[in-house]
Amino acid sequence: MTGAPMPARSAPLVISGRGNERTVAFDPPLLLAPMEGVTDPVFRDQVINLGGVGGACTEFIRISSSAIPARVVRRYLGPVRSDCVVGVQLMAADEDHLVKTIASAEAAGAAWIDLNFGCPAPVVFNKCAGSAMLAKPEAMARIIALAVGATRLPVSAKMRAGIDDASRMTEVLHAVAQAGAAMISLHARLRRHSYAHPATWDWIAEATAFLRGQGFTTPIIGNGGIDEAGDVARMRAETGCDGVMIGRGALADPWIFRTSGGGVPPTRSDAARFALSYSDAVIAERGERASLSKLKQLVRWYRCAGIFDGREDERTRLLRSDRLDELRAWFAVHLERVA
Numbered sequence: 001m002t003g004a005p006m007p008a009r010s011a012p013l014v015i016s017g018r019g020n021e022r023t024v025a026f027d028p029p030l031l032l033a034p035m036e037g038v039t040d041p042v043f044r045d046q047v048i049n050l051g052g053v054g055g056a057c058t059e060f061i062r063i064s065s066s067a068i069p070a071r072v073v074r075r076y077l078g079p080v081r082s083d084c085v086v087g088v089q090l091m092a093a094d095e096d097h098l099v100k101t102i103a104s105a106e107a108a109g110a111a112w113i114d115l116n117f118g119c120p121a122p123v124v125f126n127k128c129a130g131s132a133m134l135a136k137p138e139a140m141a142r143i144i145a146l147a148v149g150a151t152r153l154p155v156s157a158k159m160r161a162g163i164d165d166a167s168r169m170t171e172v173l174h175a176v177a178q179a180g181a182a183m184i185s186l187h188a189r190l191r192r193h194s195y196a197h198p199a200t201w202d203w204i205a206e207a208t209a210f211l212r213g214q215g216f217t218t219p220i221i222g223n224g225g226i227d228e229a230g231d232v233a234r235m236r237a238e239t240g241c242d243g244v245m246i247g248r249g250a251l252a253d254p255w256i257f258r259t260s261g262g263g264v265p266p267t268r269s270d271a272a273r274f275a276l277s278y279s280d281a282v283i284a285e286r287g288e289r290a291s292l293s294k295l296k297q298l299v300r301w302y303r304c305a306g307i308f309d310g311r312e313d314e315r316t317r318l319l320r321s322d323r324l325d326e327l328r329a330w331f332a333v334h335l336e337r338v339a
């Protein structure tokens with residue numbers, strides 16, 4: 001027999017809320033990252049339907065001048081699925097309105113609550129939210145502790161390694177774990193790196209070793225720079241993290257979750273079918289204009305089954321088009337042509 005060995009199936013990762021009454025199992029421990037403007041309920045559902053996703057969470061919902069009502073959280077969350085746990089991500093600069101918003105998230109059916117301490121966008125950073133919180137570990141700890149005390153759902157934190165450097169990473173990790181976070185997703189970039197810079201997986205290894213050394217069992221989810229299915233096992237082996245979160249790699253290849261667990265890779269025809277089915281779902285939910293922009297967003301990143309290999313000029317042409325029928329026709333022809 002030749003060929004690469006099948007990766008061993010990972011055991012589920014289970015996290016619990018206060019009092020251990022409510023647990024969430026990520027099975028497998030492979031999460032779709034929250035991405036504002038990308039991972040709305042339609043995209044999330046399409047990706048989860050392909051299999052291999054152990055958990056996902058909403059795009060961030062920013063709490064500012066008032067509590068977020070359940071009907072708004074429900075819009076972000078979409079219909080609750082029985083086959084995959086989906087959490088609600090909240091972004092708060094302080095404790096105001098957090099408790100009521102968590103109650104809304106519970107009412108809307110959130111499986112768990114994730115708190116965003118990683119967003120680099122100036123509009124967020126300048127309001128002292130997202131990654132700006134990394135400069136204030138005590139304030140982060142207060143927010144986490146309040147959230148943990150307000151719900152039986154698990155409360156996790158998603159953070160970067162630092163703002164301008166990683167010198168305070170372990171101090172922040174300690175504060176977050178001590179405050180009762182049930183899980184920490186670590187995006188292995190700094191705020192100043194935004195998204196383009198290569199991820200530094202050594203920070204994930206350092207974070208995992210640090211927490212274990214301090215006696216914390218808080219699971220670490222490694223995030224950043226998973227570009228292909230094989231990277232998942234590599235990140236786990238190189239860093240010792242308890243699970244992996246995939247962002248843009250899922251837009252490039254929505255099957256990455258399934259194939260990283262040993263599933264059959266998609267054909268080009270599968271890739272074309274996914275694009276068309278995603279476009280159909282967006283049309284049904286939000287109309288043709290939205291479908292055009294979402295399909296172009298996919299085309300910008302899409303590379304599963306080598307669908308644009310040797311066809312970069314066609315990708316460029318599709319990205320310049322403002323006709324949904326033109327984009328759909330490209331995929332439809334592709335569907336027929338390539339097995």
Ligand SMILES: Cc1cc2nc3c(=O)[nH]c(=O)nc-3n(C[C@H](O)[C@H](O)[C@H](O)COP(=O)(O)O)c2cc1C
Pocket residue numbers: 033034035036037038058059060089116118119158187195199223224225226245246247248249
């Ligand atoms: C377009 C876009 C939107 C994002 N929105 C969010 C968000 O709402 N909440 C969050 O915690 N992270 C957000 N992120 C960060 C991702 O969750 C993830 O941490 C980052 O993309 C690194 O993972 P990757 O290298 O696998 O893409 C976003 C990233 C992108 C590219």
